[in-house]
Amino acid sequence: MALKNFKFNVIESNKFARVGVIETHRGNIQTPAFMPVGTQATVKACLIDDVIKTGSEIILSNTYHLMIRPGVDRIISAGGLHKFMNCKLPILTDSGGFQVMSLSKLNKVDREKGAIFNSHVDGKKFILSPEESIRVQKGLDSDIVMIMDECPKKTTDYKVINKSMELSIYWAERSKIAFGLNPHKALFGIIQGGLFKDLRTKSLNNLIKIGFDGYAIGGLAVGESQNEMFSVLDDLKNIMPDDKPRYLMGVGTPADILGAVKRGVDMFDCVMPTRSGRTGLAFTWNGRVNIKNNKYKNDNEPLDPNCSNLNLNKYSKNYINHLFNTNEILGSTLLTLHNINFYQELMSSIRENIKKGTFDKFHDEYIDKL
Amino acid sequence: MALKNFKFNVIESNKFARVGVIETHRGNIQTPAFMPVGTQATVKACLIDDVIKTGSEIILSNTYHLMIRPGVDRIISAGGLHKFMNCKLPILTDSGGFQVMSLSKLNKVDREKGAIFNSHVDGKKFILSPEESIRVQKGLDSDIVMIMDECPKKTTDYKVINKSMELSIYWAERSKIAFGLNPHKALFGIIQGGLFKDLRTKSLNNLIKIGFDGYAIGGLAVGESQNEMFSVLDDLKNIMPDDKPRYLMGVGTPADILGAVKRGVDMFDCVMPTRSGRTGLAFTWNGRVNIKNNKYKNDNEPLDPNCSNLNLNKYSKNYINHLFNTNEILGSTLLTLHNINFYQELMSSIRENIKKGTFDKFHDEYIDKL
Numbered sequence: 001m002a003l004k005n006f007k008f009n010v011i012e013s014n015k016f017a018r019v020g021v022i023e024t025h026r027g028n029i030q031t032p033a034f035m036p037v038g039t040q041a042t043v044k045a046c047l048i049d050d051v052i053k054t055g056s057e058i059i060l061s062n063t064y065h066l067m068i069r070p071g072v073d074r075i076i077s078a079g080g081l082h083k084f085m086n087c088k089l090p091i092l093t094d095s096g097g098f099q100v101m102s103l104s105k106l107n108k109v110d111r112e113k114g115a116i117f118n119s120h121v122d123g124k125k126f127i128l129s130p131e132e133s134i135r136v137q138k139g140l141d142s143d144i145v146m147i148m149d150e151c152p153k154k155t156t157d158y159k160v161i162n163k164s165m166e167l168s169i170y171w172a173e174r175s176k177i178a179f180g181l182n183p184h185k186a187l188f189g190i191i192q193g194g195l196f197k198d199l200r201t202k203s204l205n206n207l208i209k210i211g212f213d214g215y216a217i218g219g220l221a222v223g224e225s226q227n228e229m230f231s232v233l234d235d236l237k238n239i240m241p242d243d244k245p246r247y248l249m250g251v252g253t254p255a256d257i258l259g260a261v262k263r264g265v266d267m268f269d270c271v272m273p274t275r276s277g278r279t280g281l282a283f284t285w286n287g288r289v290n291i292k293n294n295k296y297k298n299d300n301e302p303l304d305p306n307c308s309n310l311n312l313n314k315y316s317k318n319y320i321n322h323l324f325n326t327n328e329i330l331g332s333t334l335l336t337l338h339n340i341n342f343y344q345e346l347m348s349s350i351r352e353n354i355k356k357g358t359f360d361k362f363h364d365e366y367i368d369k370l
Numbered sequence: 371m372a373l374k375n376f377k378f379n380v381i382e383s384n385k386f387a388r389v390g391v392i393e394t395h396r397g398n399i400q401t402p403a404f405m406p407v408g409t410q411a412t413v414k415a416c417l418i419d420d421v422i423k424t425g426s427e428i429i430l431s432n433t434y435h436l437m438i439r440p441g442v443d444r445i446i447s448a449g450g451l452h453k454f455m456n457c458k459l460p461i462l463t464d465s466g467g468f469q470v471m472s473l474s475k476l477n478k479v480d481r482e483k484g485a486i487f488n489s490h491v492d493g494k495k496f497i498l499s500p501e502e503s504i505r506v507q508k509g510l511d512s513d514i515v516m517i518m519d520e521c522p523k524k525t526t527d528y529k530v531i532n533k534s535m536e537l538s539i540y541w542a543e544r545s546k547i548a549f550g551l552n553p554h555k556a557l558f559g560i561i562q563g564g565l566f567k568d569l570r571t572k573s574l575n576n577l578i579k580i581g582f583d584g585y586a587i588g589g590l591a592v593g594e595s596q597n598e599m600f601s602v603l604d605d606l607k608n609i610m611p612d613d614k615p616r617y618l619m620g621v622g623t624p625a626d627i628l629g630a631v632k633r634g635v636d637m638f639d640c641v642m643p644t645r646s647g648r649t650g651l652a653f654t655w656n657g658r659v660n661i662k663n664n665k666y667k668n669d670n671e672p673l674d675p676n677c678s679n680l681n682l683n684k685y686s687k688n689y690i691n692h693l694f695n696t697n698e699i700l701g702s703t704l705l706t707l708h709n710i711n712f713y714q715e716l717m718s719s720i721r722e723n724i725k726k727g728t729f730d731k732f733h734d735e736y737i738d739k740l
Contacts, residue, residue, distance in 0.1 A: 040692075040693075040696045040698055041689070041692065042693060042698050042700040044698065044699060044700070045699040045700065045703075046700070047420075047680075047700070047703065047704075049680075049681060050417075069692065069695060069696050070667070070688075070691075070692040070695070074667060074668075074688060074692070077668065077670060077688070078670050078686060078688055078689065079670075084686070084688070084689050084692075085689065086681060086684040086685055086689075297440070297444060298444075298447065300447060300448050300449075311419060311456060314456040315456055316448060316454070318440075318444060318447070318448055318454070319411070319448065319454050319455065319456075321440075322410075322411065322439065322440040322444070322454075323410075323412060325439060325440070326410045326439050328410055328412050328414065329414060329415040329699055329702060329703070330412040330414070330415065330416070330417070332699060333415075333417065333699070333703070334417075
């Protein structure tokens, strides 16, 4: 039987904010959506069945980490990433480019060959070309594949950003060819151009000419201010195609997400809820809580008494404080699940408020609090 | 409404091996029972709801660790240990004595005052008397309370063991008085006497005179051989009261458990399944598996394809090997749950075989394999 094709529909709009549904053969994803990050084929510290119970409908995994450990061949032999990590949800994989630039010892970026680098784990040499990135992502059998781009560090140097954007367009063309016809999967283009409006516009127009199933905004969450980020989104919201999902990569805080949804973004990923969960920081509707703080030793209330999920409201701040003080793994697990659950509650509330036409009010109520 | 009283009944015997039920106001425990260890108010790396799904009906927690961190007052303020750690199962707590001897910087054992020691965490001074141990355990609100004994290191010095046994009997009397009338809880005496039959007999007879709800065998699993341990149990099986649960403390491997059940033991606790789970060692019906071994990189079969619990049969050895190679917390979680689940399958099979009258055959089939 043929696999169901990838599809996206906007079902409700509230100014630029919009509610939609991404259909994949592995299940539907309600947008705006938050994707928990499963770097090394595991959402750190959590059973995948529990991640699903938080309302997560898609996760992200990292091509760079997986190609280094365990290597794509082991995952192919297991029947793909879903089977390897026992994940029924759709999976989006990045191209590996971002981590090559940020984590590896990068030797050279070659226009034809790609990125030549040494692994941050054992120094082993790899070459990642646009074609190789697609080959690996196909081996992982992910549902949304990202093109390989060059993601430069934040700079005000127009020439550097322009050159990098042009290289990314060339690689986008090659990625599209390497991806071929896979209607049950999606291939997303990535808009580059830093903080320059004309370069962002040029990047997007070139990507549209090539034609992708979705458009991601790259080169943000790299150190710019929230206002700078929102300014780029303000420019893009008027020119991005309405009928394709829009994905803001690597973002961000709950407030970042609220502001980006207001500017038309449909998809997000960020390590913030999971990484914070392992280090003692909890997100709540009343703002952030550092659970290691001594004052929680006497606090027998849960982080959220209204949480009805995974018995999370049965664990007090006193208890979680104790778990962090004694370096117990369960502390990381409970707080990661709490944070993912909070992020999914946030996305669900965003969708509800867009549908009810009250999103602006909701945005204004929480943008400074979260 | 009055709480249900503690109760024990043997319902089936097969020579010395026996199946029974311990009734507590928090639920029944089928014996022979294995108690996973939740040292610091958490069964390490696991959600308690998942521990319950393995078929565990009681857990053990450690008075020494809890009195140091977070301290009994914080647990009392939370409404007791069950509420603190969100555990509906009955809990047995040890007296703290064993860890004082093995972990702390012990300054002195005083016949009247108890054990005077400095915490292994921050050097803070504590005094643990029989009365203080009972007071702490009552604060924890555990269901089975252990008397405080002196648990000497393995030695062939008769005088040392005799003196220690006599001290333990004196402390047992004081523990019984401090415990008072708590019919909905149980107080267990602990038989000492090392490898000396006459001292073990004397210890047991003195404890029976004082009168306890159950009798534990202490001072084993301290370095003696399995044969030495079985020899002590062979002596005790003929003289321990039939109508009270018998608990072999800190034991052991699956083979240890099989041999001890054959000699009439009803209850066990051991860190082996949990600690091994965190370090890459899996228990299976075919023996032990070191999941870090390179050969499992190509093994896409689960540790136990017949496991129907917690989706554990959805995770391959290849995947768990990858998790340990990348230091992912999920590796510890999956292997700990696998091991606890295996131990509970073992206990369930033991009970079934005793009921069917086939325990000796089962014992002989697995004693060398496990």
